Amino acid sequence: MKRHNLLITSDLVGSSDVRRLRRFANVYRSSELEEKTLADRLRETDALLISFWPEFLTDETLRRMKRLRFIQGILVGVDHIPFVTLPRKVVVCSNAGAYSLEVGEHAFGLLLSAAKRVVDTHNSVARGKTDFKEFRGTSDDILVLQGKTLGVVGYGGIGAVVAGLGRSFGMDVIALSRSRRSGRGVKFVRGRGALTSLLAGSDAVVLALPLTNLTEGMIGAKELSAAKRDAVLVNISRGDIVNQAALYEHLRLKPSFRYATDVWWYEGGRETLVTDYPFTSLPNFVGTPHISGPTAVASGRPVRMAVENTLRYLRGLRPKNVVKRSEYYRSIVL
Amino acid sequence: MKRHNLLITSDLVGSSDVRRLRRFANVYRSSELEEKTLADRLRETDALLISFWPEFLTDETLRRMKRLRFIQGILVGVDHIPFVTLPRKVVVCSNAGAYSLEVGEHAFGLLLSAAKRVVDTHNSVARGKTDFKEFRGTSDDILVLQGKTLGVVGYGGIGAVVAGLGRSFGMDVIALSRSRRSGRGVKFVRGRGALTSLLAGSDAVVLALPLTNLTEGMIGAKELSAAKRDAVLVNISRGDIVNQAALYEHLRLKPSFRYATDVWWYEGGRETLVTDYPFTSLPNFVGTPHISGPTAVASGRPVRMAVENTLRYLRGLRPKNVVKRSEYYRSIVL
Numbered sequence: 001m002k003r004h005n006l007l008i009t010s011d012l013v014g015s016s017d018v019r020r021l022r023r024f025a026n027v028y029r030s031s032e033l034e035e036k037t038l039a040d041r042l043r044e045t046d047a048l049l050i051s052f053w054p055e056f057l058t059d060e061t062l063r064r065m066k067r068l069r070f071i072q073g074i075l076v077g078v079d080h081i082p083f084v085t086l087p088r089k090v091v092v093c094s095n096a097g098a099y100s101l102e103v104g105e106h107a108f109g110l111l112l113s114a115a116k117r118v119v120d121t122h123n124s125v126a127r128g129k130t131d132f133k134e135f136r137g138t139s140d141d142i143l144v145l146q147g148k149t150l151g152v153v154g155y156g157g158i159g160a161v162v163a164g165l166g167r168s169f170g171m172d173v174i175a176l177s178r179s180r181r182s183g184r185g186v187k188f189v190r191g192r193g194a195l196t197s198l199l200a201g202s203d204a205v206v207l208a209l210p211l212t213n214l215t216e217g218m219i220g221a222k223e224l225s226a227a228k229r230d231a232v233l234v235n236i237s238r239g240d241i242v243n244q245a246a247l248y249e250h251l252r253l254k255p256s257f258r259y260a261t262d263v264w265w266y267e268g269g270r271e272t273l274v275t276d277y278p279f280t281s282l283p284n285f286v287g288t289p290h291i292s293g294p295t296a297v298a299s300g301r302p303v304r305m306a307v308e309n310t311l312r313y314l315r316g317l318r319p320k321n322v323v324k325r326s327e328y329y330r331s332i333v334l
Numbered sequence: 335m336k337r338h339n340l341l342i343t344s345d346l347v348g349s350s351d352v353r354r355l356r357r358f359a360n361v362y363r364s365s366e367l368e369e370k371t372l373a374d375r376l377r378e379t380d381a382l383l384i385s386f387w388p389e390f391l392t393d394e395t396l397r398r399m400k401r402l403r404f405i406q407g408i409l410v411g412v413d414h415i416p417f418v419t420l421p422r423k424v425v426v427c428s429n430a431g432a433y434s435l436e437v438g439e440h441a442f443g444l445l446l447s448a449a450k451r452v453v454d455t456h457n458s459v460a461r462g463k464t465d466f467k468e469f470r471g472t473s474d475d476i477l478v479l480q481g482k483t484l485g486v487v488g489y490g491g492i493g494a495v496v497a498g499l500g501r502s503f504g505m506d507v508i509a510l511s512r513s514r515r516s517g518r519g520v521k522f523v524r525g526r527g528a529l530t531s532l533l534a535g536s537d538a539v540v541l542a543l544p545l546t547n548l549t550e551g552m553i554g555a556k557e558l559s560a561a562k563r564d565a566v567l568v569n570i571s572r573g574d575i576v577n578q579a580a581l582y583e584h585l586r587l588k589p590s591f592r593y594a595t596d597v598w599w600y601e602g603g604r605e606t607l608v609t610d611y612p613f614t615s616l617p618n619f620v621g622t623p624h625i626s627g628p629t630a631v632a633s634g635r636p637v638r639m640a641v642e643n644t645l646r647y648l649r650g651l652r653p654k655n656v657v658k659r660s661e662y663y664r665s666i667v668l
Contacts, residue, residue, distance in 0.1 A: 168502030
């Protein structure tokens, strides 16, 4: 078996993992190499283990990496990888499932924060609204989950966790999935019109699907207008699934509709907390600064799973979570 | 069977309920009577159906209600009732269980809001902290519920709902209860030292017990110091269970410890959003303005249950949820 050359560009991978990987490959860390040596190594590199796509891997550099065959991500999403430049023979693996538990919990934290109006009423009290009478009527917009319907868009690891928690709260769960057709107590919808009918029938909706050329901007003005007037929409996947301008307009015009997110829109290929519209000035917007993922990283699971999958590749086994590349030929500039 | 005289002081009771009650009693509404007529009626009244204790029922008025034998509350708590003045022969019934579902959900909304740092990170972004780098380390204080321990103090209807939701999130649940000894997947603790050991062993604690002379101020400096450094304490019962000064000091000195509440302290016998200390200026304090209860009222369940129990009394049956009066001889001024 030929010996692989693996380059690790993430500091999250610890030394014990490096030792395990060394049994099947020559392993280098980009952070430990001088610029000149790194350039030499890149020409020999056939496998990459990365977190966010490293800046030194420009399109030009990538074109010189003739031997590259495999990329394993530590993040769950792979939308940051420049697929357009990447030769077809390179297999890209996501880290699907590695963040499901923590991100699913965070999704429910956002859902309940918006459903129970925690952020806006807390801030009203903090700003000096201290007469209980002023909060009369607040409860009209409080969503009691029991007996209501939860729509889950995308039924991967995170979607399944969210659906399970929804069931625990006594919710009926509808899920939109391309591939999954069964899940305990979950009604699956698919095909043309499925998204609109899911939105129309759900009191709370969680977006838990990857950002691809099929999903970018999939929630626009039309979809928002199909949703219930007082629904709670939670985004735990990627900001760009939702059309920013359409969302702002919808939130402004429908004060009972709520959007709660941990993910933000891309600007120049990078997620940014700076938005085109003043979302945080709206009481029906809740946003956390993409903090759901790091919690999972802290558990060690994402690195462990990414290392395991890299080992599968190095040992000549079929790696898991191979990405359907055709869906990622997006035009985001990196 | 003698005909009862029932006075209703809450506008929440609808006309169809009044019709049902009229089959067994002469029914009057305080809001529909002139002052003079009301004074006459009060002398004949033997049963009261109330929400919050009405202001016109002063101690002096109460002393003149020689025939009063029964009070049914629509609220779950009865701590607003002036037990000191109330003759011993008056039976007081709470509305325990009527709010469990909605208040239990709200408790979990507060728990997750604080556990996932939704409010403080949202507000940081809103105030212009828009560089992701500034949020590095935030995840250290994010509590992942799965595999952690939830302590439930008070295991009535609300406590049971909270415990069930905790189990759904994969938490181990410990409960402190005087009367209950079993609950699915719940470990019960009791007796001397039980509260301290529950606090010491829990990553999140929910207070779900009534305010009585046994529970007032039960969470003070000693109890707070027994809790985990980075625990989340949720109060869904009454503000005065927690010592205000001790809590403020604890939150100020332990920034990883969090307190999330829907209930506030009493001032002159009334709950108020005005606090003695600037809690809302602390990032580790989350407070909603007592909005969990009204959501339950909107369901119609609290009024329905209170009316059913009043009917039991009027029909000569043993009413449910009779309050142990000795525990309510508190010194709050109404």
